[in-house]
Amino acid sequence: MLKFDRVTKVYKVGAFGGGSFTAVREASFEVRPGEVVSLIGESGSGKSTLGKMALRIASVSSGTITCDGTDVSTLRGHRRLKEYYRKVQGVFQDPFSSYNPVFKADRVFAMIRSEYHPGVSDAEWRDKVADALKVVRLDPDQVLGKYPHQLSGGQLQRMLLARALLLDIDYLVADEVISMLDASTRIDVLNLLADLKARGMGILFVTHDLALGNYISDQTVILHRGEIVERGVTSKVFADPRHPYTKKLFASVPQFHKKWDEVEAELRAREAADTSSQPYHLAEGQAVPSELVEVTEGHYVQPFHPRAAV
Amino acid sequence: MTLEVSDLQVYYRTLRGDVRALDGPTFGLADGEIMGLAGESGSGKSTLSKSLIRLDGRMRYIGGSVTLDGDEVPIWDDQAMNEFRYKRISLIPQYAMSAMNPTRKIGKMIAELLESRGVRFRDTRDELHRRLELVGLQRDVLDRYPLELSGGMKQRTVMVISTLLNPSLLIADEVTSALDVSTQRAVAETLVEFRDRRFVKSMIVVTHDISLVYQIADTIMVMYAGRLAEKASAKTIIEMPKHPYTKMLLDSLPEVGVKYEDKRLSGIPGSPPGLLKPPQGCRFRDRCPLADKQCLEQPPFVEVERDHHVACWKAE
Ligand SMILES: Nc1ncnc2c1ncn2[C@@H]1O[C@H](COP(=O)(O)OP(=O)(O)OP(=O)(O)O)[C@@H](O)[C@H]1O
Numbered sequence: 119m120l121k122f123d124r125v126t127k128v129y130k131v132g133a134f135g136g137g138s139f140t141a142v143r144e145a146s147f148e149v150r151p152g153e154v155v156s157l158i159g160e161s162g163s164g165k166s167t168l169g170k171m172a173l174r175i176a177s178v179s180s181g182t183i184t185c186d187g188t189d190v191s192t193l194r195g196h197r198r199l200k201e202y203y204r205k206v207q208g209v210f211q212d213p214f215s216s217y218n219p220v221f222k223a224d225r226v227f228a229m230i231r232s233e234y235h236p237g238v239s240d241a242e243w244r245d246k247v248a249d250a251l252k253v254v255r256l257d258p259d260q261v262l263g264k265y266p267h268q269l270s271g272g273q274l275q276r277m278l279l280a281r282a283l284l285l286d287i288d289y290l291v292a293d294e295v296i297s298m299l300d301a302s303t304r305i306d307v308l309n310l311l312a313d314l315k316a317r318g319m320g321i322l323f324v325t326h327d328l329a330l331g332n333y334i335s336d337q338t339v340i341l342h343r344g345e346i347v348e349r350g351v352t353s354k355v356f357a358d359p360r361h362p363y364t365k366k367l368f369a370s371v372p373q374f375h376k377k378w379d380e381v382e383a384e385l386r387a388r389e390a391a392d393t394s395s396q397p398y399h400l401a402e403g404q405a406v407p408s409e410l411v412e413v414t415e416g417h418y419v420q421p422f423h424p425r426a427a428v
Numbered sequence: 429m430t431l432e433v434s435d436l437q438v439y440y441r442t443l444r445g446d447v448r449a450l451d452g453p454t455f456g457l458a459d460g461e462i463m464g465l466a467g468e469s470g471s472g473k474s475t476l477s478k479s480l481i482r483l484d485g486r487m488r489y490i491g492g493s494v495t496l497d498g499d500e501v502p503i504w505d506d507q508a509m510n511e512f513r514y515k516r517i518s519l520i521p522q523y524a525m526s527a528m529n530p531t532r533k534i535g536k537m538i539a540e541l542l543e544s545r546g547v548r549f550r551d552t553r554d555e556l557h558r559r560l561e562l563v564g565l566q567r568d569v570l571d572r573y574p575l576e577l578s579g580g581m582k583q584r585t586v587m588v589i590s591t592l593l594n595p596s597l598l599i600a601d602e603v604t605s606a607l608d609v610s611t612q613r614a615v616a617e618t619l620v621e622f623r624d625r626r627f628v629k630s631m632i633v634v635t636h637d638i639s640l641v642y643q644i645a646d647t648i649m650v651m652y653a654g655r656l657a658e659k660a661s662a663k664t665i666i667e668m669p670k671h672p673y674t675k676m677l678l679d680s681l682p683e684v685g686v687k688y689e690d691k692r693l694s695g696i697p698g699s700p701p702g703l704l705k706p707p708q709g710c711r712f713r714d715r716c717p718l719a720d721k722q723c724l725e726q727p728p729f730v731e732v733e734r735d736h737h738v739a740c741w742k743a744e
């Protein structure tokens with residue numbers, strides 16, 4: 119299990135690091151094996167920071183991230199880190215940035231071989247690569263031996279996923295991996311993630327596209343300005359959002375058959391009709407706590423001031 | 429009609445021959461029309477957009493014509509196009525936000541752009557301020573660097589700059605793709621507002637996201653492999669599409685509420701044909717479940733119902 123426990127990230131900003139900016143505040147959630155967790159929020163909300171901390175690209179300021187019980191910030195030394203990256207890998211939004219344009223794209227496979235499978239014979243390695251490519255539905259003849267600029271974004275993205283397969287990882291951080299792809303390729307990559315999940319992989323799926331998040335995830339985490347405002351079982355969060363920010367986000371999703379204005383009018387009418395008082399409503403002047411409150415089983419919301427604007 | 433495009437052909441020159449990226453689209457854009465332009469990567473959306481502004485070194489005009497408000501647009505003549513560029517036809521290119529010069533303040537960038545078009549910055553300053561305020565930006569954005577603005581702010585700034593001279597046609601290439609949903613919505617609604625206020629007469633909105641363009645567009649046009657597949661009102665395209673490609677494209681989109689366990693969506697099997705030597709006849713042929721012998725001949729793009737054009741032999 120990849121477990122985030124009250125994780126906070128403070129970045130130093132400004133000249134000479136004089137200022138600071140809290141990108142993530144007291145975030146707690148977990149990614150279990152065989153489960154997809156969507157991390158949803160607008161740009162700047164801290165999604166990638168959370169992913170980077172899990173991948174040890176960014177340090178944790180306070181709180182802990184544990185992977186199957188080991189605190190990831192205690193990992194030191196080449197050998198232990200190598201072991202860790204054999205279990206946890208990341209794939210990012212811009213596939214081009216993961217490739218060096220000077221080298222052929224399949225160099226990403228060769229690097230894995232020299233690092234993790236030095237003893238494997240050429241023939242055996244070729245088969246392994248072919249198998250991994252087959253899983254991501256790429257034709258080895260079409261992609262091997264080519265330079266990054268000769269391949270499409272979708273192809274490059276899938277090669278990175280194939281690379282993760284060659285490592286046989288347990289957890290994947292997929293940060294906006296489909297925003298750059300067009301509709302029909304998106305679905306292929308999404309279905310691929312779902313297949314990996316079925317094989318037992320735990321996936322942290324970072325996205326700003328709610329429809330896609332809903333499509334593949336078991337758990338949903340809504341992040342707003344570095345804080346988790348709502349989280350839980352995807353079907354519950356989507357069917358019955360409680361936090362005003364989540365509601366606003368859902369009302370902005372473009373839908374077929376329904377225009378934005380209609381959706382918003384419905385939402386307003388429902389809000390006006392609802393005068394109930396809830397355990398997660400804060401009294402005026404009460405500070406917003408970082409602990410979330412359970413709404414129904416497996417569905418949590420951060421307490422809020424009921425009539426405040428988002 | 430604001431825009432009329434007739435049998436336009438623009439190819440890319442490469443060492444191995446011509447890439448037939450734009451192969452004869454014919455369509456019109458009515459006054460006030462917002463048209464969504466959809467299609468897979470490589471279908472020619474950006475090539476069409478660029479053709480109406482500037483052919484880059486590799487692009488070659490082959491044939492066809494374009495008229496704007498009744499005037500011929502000489503897209504083959506780089507010099508003569510200066511009359512149209514920015515002033516009458518304006519393009520927000522794909523990746524415009526990341527292309528902003530990071531070392532220039534926004535205001536300086538605008539002044540330079542205007543001056544390069546022979547317009548005095550001073551003469552447009554008041555209008556610029558008014559429009560920035562209209563889209564919810566403080567005028568002090570002019571004193572800031574692109575890095576200091578959020579994605580949505582940058583995109584709204586780009587929209588204001590692109591339409592400052594009230595062009596007849598605005599082409600917005602993937603302006604919302606990199607944004608989150610609530611910002612996407614704000615940007616899309618700003619496009620509509622610009623049309624309603626007559627800052628621009630008509631618009632082509634290029635996007636991968638048909639559900640987004642459905643929210644704001646009057647019509648939707650679908651391209652496939654350099655040709656037009658279908659054009660109709662947004663409602664018709666979503667509810668009663670006739671081209672097999674449009675249908676498959678729509679089926680590959682998850683709507684909110686659809687879950688992987690309940691309904692596994694499928695992409696469109698196969699990939700678009702290479703345009704160096706495109707196949708004879710219908711270019712969708714080898715991926716189309718309805719293809720038969722007749723499809724070896726190229727289907728014409730015809731009006732099958734009022735304002736509903738389709739290029740498919742099987743579209744009844
Ligand atoms: N400068 C170029 N030289 C050669 N090929 C190019 C160039 N630019 C784009 N292509 C080719 O165009 C194809 C896709 O076009 P492009 O990259 O413009 O589409 P895209 O940006 O992915 O599409 P979309 O804008 O719909 O996402 C690729 O196969 C790519 O090889």
Ligand SMILES: Nc1ncnc2c1ncn2[C@@H]1O[C@H](COP(=O)(O)OP(=O)(O)O)[C@@H](O)[C@H]1O
Binds near residue numbers: 473
């Ligand atoms: N510079 C180029 N040289 C050669 N072919 C190109 C170039 N740019 C685009 N193409 C080709 O032209 C077609 C249309 O590309 P483009 O206009 O970028 O489409 P879209 O924006 O829909 O992805 C594609 O087949 C692409 O491979």
Ligand code: SF4
Binds near residue numbers: 671720727740742
């Ligand atoms: S013309 Fe033929 S191949 Fe082309 S879309 Fe229609 S049925 Fe399919």
Ligand SMILES: [Mg+2]
Binds near residue numbers: 165166293294
């Ligand atoms: Mg990010």
Ligand SMILES: [Mg+2]
Binds near residue numbers: 473474522
């Ligand atoms: Mg494009």
